[in-house]
Amino acid sequence: MNKKLLGVALALVAILVVFLLLTWLLGSVFNIDRFKTGENPVLRFVFVIVGLLIALGVYYATKDSKAWEVGTRQVVWMAIGAALYAIFSWLFNGTVFVVPSVSQVALRPAIAIPMFFGYAFGPIVGFFTGAVGNMFGDALTGFGLYPQWSIANGLIGFIAGMPLLFSDKKKSLDSVLIAGGVLTALGILIYFLNPGVVNQLVYPFDQPVSVFAGISILVGFILVVIVRFGFGKNIDIAAAVTWGMLGNILGIGFAALSDIWINGYSPSVAIVGEFLPAAGPNLIFAAILVPLLVVAYAAVQKQSGR
Amino acid sequence: MLVTWRYHKRKSLIQWFDPRAWIIFYLCFMVSTLFFWDLRFQSFFFVISLIVLFTSGVTWKEIRRAFIFIIGFIFIYAILTFLTGRGGVEAYKQEHIIRSLSAQFTIFGWRPTLIISVERSFFAVSQLARVFSIAVMTILIPYTLNPSLYGVTFRGLGFPDKIAYAMDLTMRFIPTFGRDFQLTMDAQRARGYELDKIRGGLIEQVRKLGPIIVPVTIHAIIGSEDIIDAMDLRAFGIGPRTWLEVLNYRRRDRIIIAFGLVLLATSLVLLFLGYGGFWVPDILIRLVGG
Numbered sequence: 001m002n003k004k005l006l007g008v009a010l011a012l013v014a015i016l017v018v019f020l021l022l023t024w025l026l027g028s029v030f031n032i033d034r035f036k037t038g039e040n041p042v043l044r045f046v047f048v049i050v051g052l053l054i055a056l057g058v059y060y061a062t063k064d065s066k067a068w069e070v071g072t073r074q075v076v077w078m079a080i081g082a083a084l085y086a087i088f089s090w091l092f093n094g095t096v097f098v099v100p101s102v103s104q105v106a107l108r109p110a111i112a113i114p115m116f117f118g119y120a121f122g123p124i125v126g127f128f129t130g131a132v133g134n135m136f137g138d139a140l141t142g143f144g145l146y147p148q149w150s151i152a153n154g155l156i157g158f159i160a161g162m163p164l165l166f167s168d169k170k171k172s173l174d175s176v177l178i179a180g181g182v183l184t185a186l187g188i189l190i191y192f193l194n195p196g197v198v199n200q201l202v203y204p205f206d207q208p209v210s211v212f213a214g215i216s217i218l219v220g221f222i223l224v225v226i227v228r229f230g231f232g233k234n235i236d237i238a239a240a241v242t243w244g245m246l247g248n249i250l251g252i253g254f255a256a257l258s259d260i261w262i263n264g265y266s267p268s269v270a271i272v273g274e275f276l277p278a279a280g281p282n283l284i285f286a287a288i289l290v291p292l293l294v295v296a297y298a299a300v301q302k303q304s305g306r
Numbered sequence: 307m308l309v310t311w312r313y314h315k316r317k318s319l320i321q322w323f324d325p326r327a328w329i330i331f332y333l334c335f336m337v338s339t340l341f342f343w344d345l346r347f348q349s350f351f352f353v354i355s356l357i358v359l360f361t362s363g364v365t366w367k368e369i370r371r372a373f374i375f376i377i378g379f380i381f382i383y384a385i386l387t388f389l390t391g392r393g394g395v396e397a398y399k400q401e402h403i404i405r406s407l408s409a410q411f412t413i414f415g416w417r418p419t420l421i422i423s424v425e426r427s428f429f430a431v432s433q434l435a436r437v438f439s440i441a442v443m444t445i446l447i448p449y450t451l452n453p454s455l456y457g458v459t460f461r462g463l464g465f466p467d468k469i470a471y472a473m474d475l476t477m478r479f480i481p482t483f484g485r486d487f488q489l490t491m492d493a494q495r496a497r498g499y500e501l502d503k504i505r506g507g508l509i510e511q512v513r514k515l516g517p518i519i520v521p522v523t524i525h526a527i528i529g530s531e532d533i534i535d536a537m538d539l540r541a542f543g544i545g546p547r548t549w550l551e552v553l554n555y556r557r558r559d560r561i562i563i564a565f566g567l568v569l570l571a572t573s574l575v576l577l578f579l580g581y582g583g584f585w586v587p588d589i590l591i592r593l594v595g596g
Binding site for chain 1: 471
């Protein structure tokens with residue numbers, strides 16, 4: 001086992017220990033309801049451990065891949081991505097630009113930035129772009145910090161960068177598309193089983209999720225499918241949009257589900273009230289803006305030869 | 307060309323401390339503030355933030371735009387809370403109503419009703435104090451942190467060299483890209499591109515944002531080549547990094563860190579003992595005859 005792999009393994013074990021300690025300390029010692037593990041505590045940690053093992057496995061299987069390299073270029077790209085994401089999220093948070101929201105769907109086009117940077121420059125750059133960019137964006141607006149949303153945005157960029165790990169981009173695409181489709185269908189199903197859940201993203205928090213916000217994820221998914229097959233010849237566009245979609249669903253899903261513990265939401269509120277109205281519109285923006293960025297970047301690459 | 311934040315040397319409480327010490331204190335302060343809804347505890351943080359603001363040496367002229375924006379934002383937020391009573395629903399169980407105003411009309415069978423209660427009003431005040439403290443402490447940071455110390459500050463906080471440098475560059479790029487965004491927008495406007503009123507369906511609206519987002523992003527990526535070359539010429543990332551400036555903790559820095567940690571620990575203890583929840587003074591409730 002080489003030194004770097006050992007380092008990664010140790011870091012993952014440390015994350016697990018911190019998790020266990022926090023839950024034990026806050027749940028059992030201080031009796032805070034939110035952190036109580038409830039029924040099947042072992043099962044929940046099995047999920048955490050499985051998640052960490054998957055991370056280790058992915059790293060081990062691909063540790064020679066160029067995607068994990070962090071050199072001068074990556075450092076600068078990280079900074080550019082994070083700064084752009086911060087600026088765009090600040091501008092479109094309804095501060096400088098008052099962009100009208102269409103039936104509860106706020107225009108948040110900035111989400112295309114971590115997806116594009118993840119796709120073009122690899123998972124590490126994507127993660128930094130999402131996580132640090134979100135942090136600075138929130139700080140600029142004066143919101144304070146929300147660590148779970150920073151991590152969620154980081155995950156979006158990270159997963160969008162996954163195709164760099166595959167030598168053949170085409171092969172993985174269809175399974176990613178199917179996985180996204182299954183998750184989308186699941187979200188829609190939960191929406192129709194729980195109508196009238198209050199939208200947690202539209203202030204004041206008293207309107208139920210509108211039908212459009214509820215099914216926007218389906219609209220987004222259909223757009224992604226159109227882009228995937230409509231631009232099937234340009235595999236870069238198809239891969240960027242498809243993986244970005246998976247990143248968006250998993251990343252926002254992570255933040256929404258973590259709010260079950262952090263904000264004390266019930267699972268249906270977390271999924272219908274938070275996940276769908278955030279992930280759906282994001283998907284629509286991504287399906288339109290990411291291809292534009294990929295095409296523009298390809299032109300730059302051709303010109304500069306890098 | 308890089309644009310910078312409006313930092314310059316000032317006689318200032320914040321700048322008297324080591325930037326690392328200040329960031330640590332800021333984080334402790336922010337987390338502690340988030341624990342409390344009780345105005346009595348909040349006012350303590352509120353006073354600290356006011357002291358920091360008035361001793362920061364940042365002039366009104368410099369901070370005006372950012373400040374007006376944030377104050378406006380906070381007020382709108384608090385007023386919405388007050389009008390709708392949402393947001394505080396879990397904080398209090400019963401309301402003592404001062405006055406209830408009903409509209410003369412109905413919208414689809416729903417009559418807009420404004421209920422003014424002691425709890426709602428007080429909740430809005432508490433929220434105002436809470437958000438204000440955090441916002442003031444946050445917006446002062448770019449004005450008072452020396453740009454040439456960004457990197458070494460993040461390194462000193464324990465980030466690896468490359469991540470610290472990336473954070474440094476991020477903070478430097480933000481104002482630059484803000485300027486680029488403005489330039490691009492002006493250029494597109496000059497070509498007759500309508501950005502102020504974006505019309506059409508959702509998909510049409512998003513598509514119309516392409517002509518600003520794409521050029522700004524691509525311009526930033528092309529511009530990055532110069533910075534990459536400059537860093538490569540200086541052998542960035544070959545060995546462990548040394549920083550031009552050296553930071554040393556002095557006694558006052560240790561004191562402010564200790565103060566921050568004590569603040570955080572005390573807040574945690576108070577939280578676990580069950581203090582800090584939403585509080586309404588009894589006298590107000592008695593005033594309305596509750």
